[in-house]
Amino acid sequence: MGDWNNAMERIAAEGKVCLLLGAPDTGKSTFALELANFCLKKIKNVAVVDADIGQSDIGPPGVIGMGFLKGKLADLGEIELEKGYFVGSNSPEGLEIACVSGTFKMVQEALKLGAQKVIVDPTGAVFGRNARILKYCKVDMLKPDSLVVLQNRREIEHLVQPVSRRQECKIFRLPVPAQVRRKGREERRELRRQSFHKYFQEAKEIELNWEQLVTSRTYFRTGRLVAEETKNKIASSLDCALLHAERIPEGLFAIIRGGFNRAGVPLLKEEGIKRLIIGREEQFLGLLVGFLDGEGDYLGCGIIQRTDFFANRSKVLVPGDVLKNAKEVAMGSLRIRKDGEEIGRVKSHQLEKIHETFAGDDGTQ
Ligand SMILES: Nc1ncnc2c1ncn2[C@@H]1O[C@H](COP(=O)(O)OP(=O)(O)O)[C@@H](O)[C@H]1O
Ligand SMILES: [Mg+2]
Incomplete structure (x- = not known):
């Protein structure tokens, strides 16, 4: 010493x-x-x-x-x-x-x-x-x-x-x-679990209306939502359960449940879509998010529970009145349970993974 x-x-x-x-x-x-x-x-x-x-x-x-x-x-x-x-x-x-x-x-x-x-x-x-x-x-x-x-x-x-x-x-x-x-890997994980558990111990499930907040660190809700008719066409081309679709400068951001038919991807060209970015419904479940105020200052964390993409609403576990002054949701990449157990991670610090790019692509990655 x-x-x-x-x-x-x-x-x-x-x-x-x-x-x-x-x-x-x-x-x-x-x-x-x-x-x-x-x-x-x-x-x-x-x-x-x-x-x-x-x-x-x-x-x-x-x-x-x-x-x-x-x-x-x-x-x-x-x-x-x-x-x-x-x-x-x-x-x-x-x-x-x-x-x-x-x-x-x-x-x-x-x-x-x-x-x-x-x-x-x-x-x-x-x-x-x-x-x-x-x-x-x-x-x-x-x-x-x-x-x-x-x-x-x-x-x-x-x-x-x-x-x-x-x-x-x-x-x-x-x-x-x-x-x-x-400390071993497992001990660190257990310490994190306890720390999350303590933080979310008194957390309540609250309904989050995505229309009332801006999102950051994600593609999600940063573009223009696709009209119902186009959405149906896309779902039928991809032969998938399409929960959410929006046009972003990078292409189309879609959230699906289950699989999709890759062979249908080129058909999206007819809708003027040059690139498809797929997010999966399960990537939202348990996702750690941060709530920020109008100055971009941290208010607290939440865990996303069920999401109803059609109603633009999620159930979120939040401690205290974290949501009261929230103006922004920053999307994290760790997925956890209420007891703090880590259940997965959304890689590359974004929710979404680029699955397909195809002809007409402007070459940007
Ligand atoms: N001078 C010390 N005397 C006794 N225990 C110590 C001392 N320094 C560190 N430790 C113990 O070793 C472990 C790792 O130390 P820590 O300060 O957490 O390291 P780091 O922050 O670099 O990961 C902790 O359990 C801590 O209590
Ligand atoms: Mg340390």
């Missing part, structure tokens, strides 16, 4: 933003807790940004949370959520832009609210091309005054290298404490 104390002294003494870096189970959150308590002895306004959307302490998983210390903490989970940013997955994979934007936004919010120190506790995604880009962009955007690097040997030097020449950023390389306990 000698190394840790020395670093904490120096970090507490200068600069506002402190970013931690380290692989999973390297003591990042433990250090964040120690540092936050340490800073509070010297500084009044200490904030923590919990950017670990997988193992969340502030707010539910899938949400980047920020809050202030009100007193000495025994656990980061005691921090009350002041502001949040909905990402909608337990992993940054495919959502790197949202992770960087969200972390940046939360740091800015903390500073705006008078934080004298902001400690950023991230995910342990440090290997691979996307993780490298994510961490690089995060450092670039946050411009931390101090960067705490927790590593066993030199396994994350690749992340430190680009920053090492930046004079305004002090780097603290610290060893992983010997007492660190490694």
